[in-house]
Amino acid sequence: MPQACKFPLNFRAIGLQQNIQMTTAKPIKHYLQFSDLTLDEYDYVLERTRILKKKFKNYETYHPLHDRTLAMIFEKSSTRTRLSFEAGIHQLGGHAVFLNTRDTQLGRGEPIEDAAQVISRMTDIIMIRTFGQEIIERFAQHSRVPVINGLTNEYHPCQVMADIFTFYEHRGPIKGKTVTWIGDANNMSYTWIQAAEIFGFQFNISTPPGYRLDQAMVAESSRPFVREFDDPREACEGADLVSTDVWTSMGYEAENEARKAAFAQWCVNADLMQRAKPDALFMHCLPAHRGEEVSADVIDGAQSVVWDEAENRLHVQKALMEYLMLGRV
Structure with a gap:
């Protein structure tokens, strides 16, 4: 008699394990305006900034975010924001994906809520540079990963x-x-x-x-x-x-x-x-x-x-990404 297929049991076990991981995962922390962090958190992130900048100046390899992906969504163009985030995630061992709203479905009317669900399932952290603050707030509400404000009309916390x-x-x-x-x-x-x-x-x-x-x-x-x-x-x-x-x-x-x-x-x-x-x-x-x-x-x-x-945008954002994804290290 042929042996029964074990795949369904394995899939159910995997699904159960994923559900347990999701229910025990720590809450997602976003950085949408400056008041999203406390003074104690800023003291930590600024000290990490000092340490990461020193590693950068000493050409010391440090890859705590190995194989992590940053999605960078730009509705407003930029030089410093793109360069600092893209170089920053690379220096931490990850890589960046550049998305311009004109070249994606976001620019063709896809709901922000739907885009957040999809993009956050394929990446580990998201940076958005856009116009109204309400856009990034809505995106963050439907994201499964941390969202960073790269600039809005209302705030520029980084x-x-x-x-x-x-x-x-x-x-x-x-x-x-x-x-x-x-x-x-x-x-x-x-x-x-x-x-x-x-x-x-x-x-x-x-x-x-x-x-x-x-x-x-x-x-x-x-x-x-x-x-x-x-x-x-x-x-x-x-x-x-x-x-x-x-x-x-x-x-x-x-x-x-x-x-x-x-x-x-x-x-x-x-x-x-x-x-x-x-x-x-x-x-x-x-x-x-x-x-x-x-x-x-x-x-x-x-x-x-x-x-x-200008250079310090690179270093504070590295410390911020490390903190939002890994917590205190």
Whole structure:
């Protein structure tokens, strides 16, 4: 008598084992805005950033994410975001898949929820750079793996984490310091506000009339850490860090000429930097337009740390991916 086929039993056993693994797996942690991590978690991730950067500088191979796949979904184009994430996952032993919404079914009307289900079953972590925050929130709700905000109209958490690490490298802890933002109340400024509450520093912001903070975007608990100024010179008084961004963010190109006129007095120049502390740093998330939001002598001057800041995107994102996938190592 032929032996009964054992495949059904094996398949049932495999299915049972998978169900047990799914029910005992730790909750998925996403990074969609700066407030998604606690101060204790940031202390850990920033220390891991220091360690991973040292390994990078010493050409030390470190592959904790061997055979892991990062999906990078771009609705907004980028230089630094793509390069830092793609190089970062490679340096950790994994590899990246680049997806542009124009070349995928997402660009042809596939529901975000369906795309999240499919992409997250084939990869281990996902980074999205898109327009509205609600897009990445909906995607994360239906993802089986961690989702990272590479930039939205509302928030840019990876950049601010890199900025804070850069400040740590050059000046030490940022707690109790003053960070001044000159220019548009954009995704960077709203992310800095969340960071101010978590790390305990003062955030000064000066914007032209008509481009000020949307108070609905500022949590009640964050407001004691924020001071708004009409005059950019007053905002820079005693600052430890002065930062800015382009006057016209991606997606607002139709407003470019109107913004140039409105922001003309909000250029970070030598006069503004002289009002900050003598050892104040200047940062810019790049790309920069010299002669518009910043003068050439400032961004190319001794107080500028923009190139360290740009490189540190690579290192903080490596530490972040390691933490979201492996936890504390």
